[in-house]
Amino acid sequence: MKRSAIRDIAYLFTASRAAFLMITYFGYILFVLPKYYSGALGIHVLVDSWNRWDAANYIRIGQYGYLSQNHPFDPAFFPLFPFLVRGAAWLVGNQGYVLMGIIISNLAFLGAMFVIYQIASDALGEQVGRRTLLYLCLFPTAFYFFAAYTESLFLLLTAGSFLAMRRRRWLIAGILGFFASLTRNAGAMLVIPYLYEVWASREDPTFQFQHLWQECKTLLPRLLPIILIPLGVVVYAYYCWKISGDPLRFMSTQSHWGRFTAWPFVGLWNNIVEILTQPFTSSNTPHNILDLSATIAFIALAIAGWRKLRPSYTIWMVLLLFTALIAPATGALADPLQSNQRFVLVMFPGFIVLAALGIKYPRLHQALTFIFPILLATLTLLFIMNRWMV
Numbered sequence: 001m002k003r004s005a006i007r008d009i010a011y012l013f014t015a016s017r018a019a020f021l022m023i024t025y026f027g028y029i030l031f032v033l034p035k036y037y038s039g040a041l042g043i044h045v046l047v048d049s050w051n052r053w054d055a056a057n058y059i060r061i062g063q064y065g066y067l068s069q070n071h072p073f074d075p076a077f078f079p080l081f082p083f084l085v086r087g088a089a090w091l092v093g094n095q096g097y098v099l100m101g102i103i104i105s106n107l108a109f110l111g112a113m114f115v116i117y118q119i120a121s122d123a124l125g126e127q128v129g130r131r132t133l134l135y136l137c138l139f140p141t142a143f144y145f146f147a148a149y150t151e152s153l154f155l156l157l158t159a160g161s162f163l164a165m166r167r168r169r170w171l172i173a174g175i176l177g178f179f180a181s182l183t184r185n186a187g188a189m190l191v192i193p194y195l196y197e198v199w200a201s202r203e204d205p206t207f208q209f210q211h212l213w214q215e216c217k218t219l220l221p222r223l224l225p226i227i228l229i230p231l232g233v234v235v236y237a238y239y240c241w242k243i244s245g246d247p248l249r250f251m252s253t254q255s256h257w258g259r260f261t262a263w264p265f266v267g268l269w270n271n272i273v274e275i276l277t278q279p280f281t282s283s284n285t286p287h288n289i290l291d292l293s294a295t296i297a298f299i300a301l302a303i304a305g306w307r308k309l310r311p312s313y314t315i316w317m318v319l320l321l322f323t324a325l326i327a328p329a330t331g332a333l334a335d336p337l338q339s340n341q342r343f344v345l346v347m348f349p350g351f352i353v354l355a356a357l358g359i360k361y362p363r364l365h366q367a368l369t370f371i372f373p374i375l376l377a378t379l380t381l382l383f384i385m386n387r388w389m390v
Contacts, residue, residue, distance in 0.1 A: 001118065008130055009113050016137040017106060020146045020380065024049060027381045049384040051098045055148040059097050062086040066243055073256045075240050075249040080182040080232075081150045101148025108152035109145040112348075115159045120352045122166065123309055131355035135368065136348075140290070140375035141341050143383055154183045155346045161190055161229075162312070165197040173197075174225025181232030185250065188230040189319045193312035198222045200312075258331030258338075267328025268295065270336035284334040287388070290375075291337035294344045295324070301350035308356055313349035320347050 028049050029041070051059055057077050062085030066074050081104070088100035113133050121129030136142065144151045157180035164173035173194060180187030198219055240249040254260075271292045278285050302317040320343070329338035344350065358365035383389045 001114070002126075005117060005121075005126065005129070006114075009110075009117060009133065012133055012137055013110050013113060016142070017146065020143060023377060023380050024384055027384055031381065032385055047099050047102070049386075050102060050147050052147070052383055052386050053389060055098075055101065058082045058148055058150070059085060059101055062089065062101065063097050066239075073253040075244065076253040076256070078150070078182060078184055078250065079236055079239070080179060081148075081153050084153075085148065098148060102146065105148055105152040106146060108156045112152060112156040112159055115156065115163050116348050116351075119159060119163055119166070119348070120355065123313075123352060124356050127359060128352060128355045131358055131365075132348075132351050135354055135358070135372070136345075136351050138369065138372040138376060139345065139351075140372055140379055141294075141345060142376055143380040144342055144345060147383070149342075150183050151342065151345050154180060154187065155348060157183060158187065158190060158316075158346065159348050162193070162316070165194060165312070168201060168222075170198070170222045170225045174228035177226075177229030178232045181229060182236060183232075185233050186320060186323050188233045189316075189323070190229050191226055192319060193316050194226050194229060195223075196312045196315060198226075200310075254327065255331065258329045259327045260330055261326060262328055262330060264322060264325035266330065267325055267336045268292070270328065270330060271295075274334050274336065278334065282334075283388075287335050288337070291335065291340045294341040295321075295337055298344045298347055298350045301347075301353045304357070305349055305353040308353055309349055313352070317347050317349050 024046050028046055032049070033041075054077070057071075057074065058081055060071065061074055061077060061079075062082035066079075081101075084104050085097055085101045088104060089095060089097045092100070113136070116136070117129040117133055120132040137145075145155075157176050161173045161176035161180060164170070164176060173190075177187060177190040177194065180190060201222060202219070236250065237247040241247040243249075246252060271288050275285060275288045275292065278288075298317065299321060302314055302321060305317065306314050324340055324343045328336045330336055354368075358368060379389060
């Protein structure tokens, strides 16, 4: 990687983290504290302002484990991230769990930036690589890369697995896939793009049936590490069975958050109905608009990426979109596509395609660099104020 690219990544990472720190300071003091409050705040108060929603669940699991009787639905949250938080906090005397979660998330995102730049620049050139990272940092829900959520870690592990596949480092791809499926169950779906990349790695791209046995002997060593990828889910399923008697506890608890299996179009249709039938000034409508916009945009980017990127990248996007759409929050309060504007963050091929389009159409780039930061600042403020966010 060129020194200029390393410098640009360091600058973008530092500038974006500094922006989140500024929003935290001014946002919390000006919008959260009582009027005319003159007391002094400890730094821990500002750190804890990021301990919201699912971050609080991950931090609690990291601190106390899964055995808390007051939180029977914790198995929905996969164990690698809280395990890392627990280990990091142990190194500093079993304290600072929230801060450790934030540090891990940010370090993982920095690593992901280097990996995704390499993938994007290999695919479509260095300019696309730089633009991809810009959009990734400015995306309206990019604050989840700062908070103690799994987005950064999952992005690092899945993108790293793809880069290893492209470099024909099959064992490394399998190991990273294992950790990805310990981070989220969707990581197990790396099996499918892995199979494609192994098939694409054949020395002779023309398939001949009489050479099938020879092809199998050649590809078998490359295929073996694929066993590692779903093993992360298997390990966690075994743990769930030990603590609850239900190996699929991480799935059966989803109904607690109003998520139920449905046809992929159900969540989209219900979302549109909510937008059309609820008052435009209802507090649910902006959430529905943002979730629907993110979902439709990344479906369009997946379609546009079919001709621009390797098929394995598009396959990965389709798989992630499919998992998001078949489990809509139809039981939640008027937000069927709840969290989709967060789920799309890990669909890095979509950001690569968006970068290519932004370079081709300068006005699109101008629009994105105007709209994205405004929404990002607004949604970040909502998060630290503990208002409803995905």
